[in-house]
Each structure stands twice: as C-alpha cells, then as structure tokens.
Amino acid sequence: MDFKFELLKKDRSSNARLGRFYTRHGVVNTPVFMPVGTVATVKAMTPHEVKDLGAEIILGNTYHLMLRPGHKIIRELGGLHKFMAWGGSILTDSGGFQVFSLGDLRKITEDGVYFQSHIDGAKHTLTPESAIEIQEALGSDIMMILDECTPYPATFDYAKSSMERTLRWGKRCREHQLRQEGTVSELRAEGRRFGTVPGSEGGQALFGIVQGSMFKELREVSARETVNIGFDGYALGGLSVGESKEEMHEMIEVSAPHLPEERPRYLMGVGLPEDLIEGVRRGIDMFDCVIPTRNARNGMLFTSSGAIQIKHSRYISDPSPIDPECGCYTCRNFSRAYLRHLYMAKEILSSRLNTIHNLYYYLNLMKGVRAALEEERFERFYKEFYSDRIAAEIHED
C-alpha cells in the first residue's frame, strides 16, 4: 500500500498534533520517536526487543549501509527489513549528513558529493539520483532527499546558496523517484516483477527537507519551495547543530506554518526529552536521535526526574532501580548497584540494560504524549513533565 498520513486531533492550546501514518510495514502512531539503527541494528538490541519496547519505526543510515555491507548485498538478501529481521517500518536518511561531515574526505559539486569511505578510503559518489536508488535497494518505507545539512554557524550567503542547492537536489530526487516508479509500472504492465525487494516495486514515500540555517526568511522560502515540489512528508534539517534552544524553537515556528497540515513533519536528529516535548508543542510529528542509545552506552540514564550517571560512586551499593516508577525490563530486575558494576566492568550487558531503559523512557514518553493529545490534556502533561524535574532538582543532594 502507498504511504498515507492521517491527522487525528489538534491540541487547542498549542500546535501539537495527534496522527498516524501507514507504510507497507504497518501503522505508525504520531508523535513518534524513531530509534536509530545505523548499520542495520539498533545498537545492543535485537529487532524483537525494539518491537517489544513499542517502536513502530526505526531509522537506518544510508551512508553506513552503502559502504558496509553495501546496498546491493542488502537488496540481494531481500531488503533491509528482511536482512535485519525487522518487521516494522524503516526510514532511511539520504547519506548526505554523514558524507558532509567527512571534511577533507569529500568534495561537493552541483552534481553531487564525491567522497572516500571512512572504513577503507574507497572512492564513492552520492548524487540525488543515486541516493534514491540506494534507498530503493535498501527498500525503506520512507526515503529522504539528498540535502546539505548547512554547517552552523553559516553566513547568510552560504546558508542561502546551500538551501537553494538542497531545493534543486530535492527536485532531482523527486523526479528520479517518479521516473523509477514509472519504470516499475511499465515493467509491471508487462507482467514482470521489478527487482527482488518490496522497495523496488514502488510504494516508498519520499520526504523533502527544509534548510536555511538560523535565518527566518531562508527557512520560509525553503519550506514554501519544498512544498511546491511536493513530497509525502516534510523534514526540518540543519537543527540541533550547536544553536541555542531558542533559535531551534524559532526555526520550527517559522517553518511549520508553511507545511501542509495533511503531511507528517519530521525534526531530524532531535534530541533530548525536552526537545521532543517542545517539538511536539510546535507541531512536529516525528523525531530521531542517537541520544538514548549512545548515552546509554556511556552510562547516562533518563528518568522522569532527570538524567543520572550510573558510574557515580553514590550508586555502589544502591539496591533501588534506576527509576522506581519505570516499568522497563531493566528497572523490574536490576539495581543501580548492579548496573554500576556492569558499567565499571565494561560488560556488554551494561550497554544492553542501559539501552533498554533509555529507549523505554523515550518511547514511553511519546506514548504519554499521544495519550495526552488523545484525551485532550496535553497542556497539563507538558507542565507536569517540567514540574517533575523541578521537584527532583530541589530534592537533589
């Protein structure tokens, strides 16, 4: 089936929205947090554990997968879903973000980006067209256009020309996708299956990306023109790159009004729990970030009263769970003392149990957001989210 978004409810006191979208791999309830599965695994987790935690969609990184094991191998093995045994939906980025961060190892032209692999130095090219073809080979449910995540800070002139190139690249991506789908339709009309994975039979959504650094007028132009090209959803890129929270919030606020209500909105690479709450409040439907998984491996654990560092010596013989109010596997079975011990001993189980807890926290937070929107009490939910933390700070020794 084709991609479809349904807007179910709008909050009265903010721009928050309750919705859901459908992909060929099921329904995704929004606002949603997407765990990051960079190289075909959400780090430290089995796909079944990720599903059991309530995730309906995860993110895969095109840059990493095209280099290792290679998108052709993944296509040969039946696509990314089958390769990693994940039955839910998958969004893939275009690979641009990682390529642009390679520094000296990459060169940008109007055609695309030339770069060397960080793994073996091999030369590769990423163009708007190849970014689509690679994501088709991976067979993701939602593809992203090739964009330039404008570095921060940027001058107005650089941000403008970078944003305009993203617009041109976005148009090329959309056109190439339509050509590819045309080819699929023709082959199908001839009674032939095209390729071996669902992805190459069409039905993959494509999202545009709004850029413009921290310049309001550029964000507005980018949003309007991206919508003019026409995508299945719209992302805000180039945020959470070092700017202040106020700047990020303002950029969301100036972009959102130009995005159509009937399409999902995705804030890329964001963020901390409070960033998700603030994003929802400003009309964002989708988020992804490595924070819950990466910080878990570094011993930083999220709780309703703030984050804790499990390595702290105060936990050495602490028999209580990370968060007494948490219902995750880790909190139901293990003490802070045990988790500290595993962390100090650099045990794999440390990364596992911490990741389970943090992902549960993020996914449960978004579940709470959706319930609050459904029951029309988001404003109260929003206030309680902060008051829990303030109360905790007052009681902190």
Added chain:
Amino acid sequence: MDFKFELLKKDRSSNARLGRFYTRHGVVNTPVFMPVGTVATVKAMTPHEVKDLGAEIILGNTYHLMLRPGHKIIRELGGLHKFMAWGGSILTDSGGFQVFSLGDLRKITEDGVYFQSHIDGAKHTLTPESAIEIQEALGSDIMMILDECTPYPATFDYAKSSMERTLRWGKRCREHQLRQEGTVSELRAEGRRFGTVPGSEGGQALFGIVQGSMFKELREVSARETVNIGFDGYALGGLSVGESKEEMHEMIEVSAPHLPEERPRYLMGVGLPEDLIEGVRRGIDMFDCVIPTRNARNGMLFTSSGAIQIKHSRYISDPSPIDPECGCYTCRNFSRAYLRHLYMAKEILSSRLNTIHNLYYYLNLMKGVRAALEEERFERFYKEFYSDRIAAEIHED
C-alpha cells in the same frame, strides 16, 4: 535444602552416568554444561536468556567478584543470585586459578596466597579460610576449595608438593566450612538469623579438587585423599592446561575409579564439544568453559558439522542460517550474511547473537547426551557425534 546428588542411570558400554543434583535453587540435570558468568554476568546475555536456553546452573568467578564489586557489597545486596537476578544454581570457584595466573603479582605461602589486584594493584590475601568466607558471602550453591592448579608441564616433585598442599588446603576449607556451619547452627538455636543471604545460613555444598598434574600415581593419591577428607562433590583440576587429549583422558580415567559413585564429578575448565563428550564417556557429570561464550565474541560458531568463522568472506551474501538444523533464536531469524556484517561492523548484537547460538549448541548437546543416556543409546549418540563431523569434512570445499 541441603545439596543432594542422585545417580539415575549408568551406561553399559562406557562410564557415562545420568544423574541430577539438588541445590537451594533447584534441580540440575547431569551431565551438565555450566556457562561461565565471570563478573556476575554470562557475557552479552541477560540471566533470563541464559535460563531460556536451558541452563540450570552457571559459574561465577570468586577472584573477579571479590575485587569488583566486592563480595561484601554483593552480600549486602542479598547475595549473587539476587544481585544478578539469576534464579538458578551457581557454582563459584575459589579464586585460586586466577590468582595463580597473576605471575609476579602473587606470592604463595603455606598460609595462602598474597596478591595484587589486576585492576588497581591493591593488595589482597586469599587463604583456604577466606576463600570459604568469600564464597559464603556470595551465597553460591556450590563452593570450591582453594587449590593450586599445577602449571603444565611440572616436574614430579613440584606436582607432588603442589598436590599435597592442595590436600592440606582442602582440609582447611572443609574444616572452616564446618566451623562456620556450626556457628550458624548455634545462632539459629538462639533464634537469630546469621547474615543476610541464604548462603550464610548453611546449605552450600563444597567440592574438593583432585590435582597431580599428568602423573598417574599422584592423581590416584590425590583422588583417594581428597575423598578421605569428604566433600559433596569432586572436581578434576589442572587439566586442559596444554597437555595432549590422550594425557587428559588418561588422567580422568585414573582418577574416576577412586571417586565415590554417589557424588558428582566435575571436570574444571573443559572444553570443546568433543572434550565434553569424551569426559561424559569417562564418568564426568559437570563441565564449565569460556569457549562457547568467548569464541562467540571472536566470531567462531559451533555447528553439528564443526565450527565456522563467521568473518570469512564466503559468507558475505550467504542467506542461510549458521546451522540449518539449529533451533536457536539466532538461526531462526538471521542469515550468515547478517551475522558476518554485524561481526565486521563490531556491533554488540554480533556478540549477542553469536553467544546465543554457541550456548544453545553446548546446552543442546548436553541435553542430547542426557536423552541418549536416558534412552540407553549413548554409544550410538557418541558415534553419530563424530560421524556428522567427518561427513562435513569430506564435503568441505
């Protein structure tokens, strides 16, 4: 309840035995393989996964636990079972094996061993008495005496004096345990609970250890004298230390006849699948080894037709599971291509899925051994075990 072993059946064509023993944490069917959980975790696994794989008993390393997090902290938190959320049985070694392997960092006297921690260089002492007290604090179901795992090769004289010291230390261990239990009984008679963990209320079994390097006469003396002291079970130590398979088998064969039938026999630190089969055939009931877990993390996977190295480039796009005949979670869900990819990308999930497979293989092998003994067809099982491998070698390209 106190430790109890039941001998259920004896094989007609070999010395193999079917049995079971009871600890305060349940029944353990023998012959049994015990996964190694060095620092209160079977590496890469949750305790619930270890249980689901069919493990009834695991091993904990006293040396590692006394240093980190410390046996006193574990006692304070309710003992090792509760600390690591493992509901099955636990056998702890005495710590001697690791201390003796510290080289320059340790000094042996008749009293015990003085050593420095490999973690922070702090000075520690391990005596027969403290080895018991530490294992009581951990609350394991089966404790081991402090012994010297005689280095290989050893001269007759060294092996003899080392074996004799192990006998003296074993006696001190047993006597100290009985004194401790006496104290417990007295306290109990006064209506007081002793300590905070089940272990310190008595009911922990203590196993003696037969040494003697590769000298038949020393092994015989050691076995007889260890039995004279009287333990709940008997281990063969100082094997699988570099000697030939023939030497190992011979040492088992000369020791076993001197061990009482009504007590379990434990071959320490052994080994490969074929070593387990050969041990069972010679009357061994219990095994432990890091091979399935450690080799899993290094990409070596066991199958009924021999071991494979998952990193091999031949698996780069291989859609089949590790072992088509295996029923483990890994083989039911993932291809060799995916497992190779995870290994090459150094993903935590690689260690996890490989460990699940290898432990399943080991535990399932022992389950097969027990079924064969129960159904009185161990000789056929033994032959098939080898013929599967020979057939595979012939077909190997």
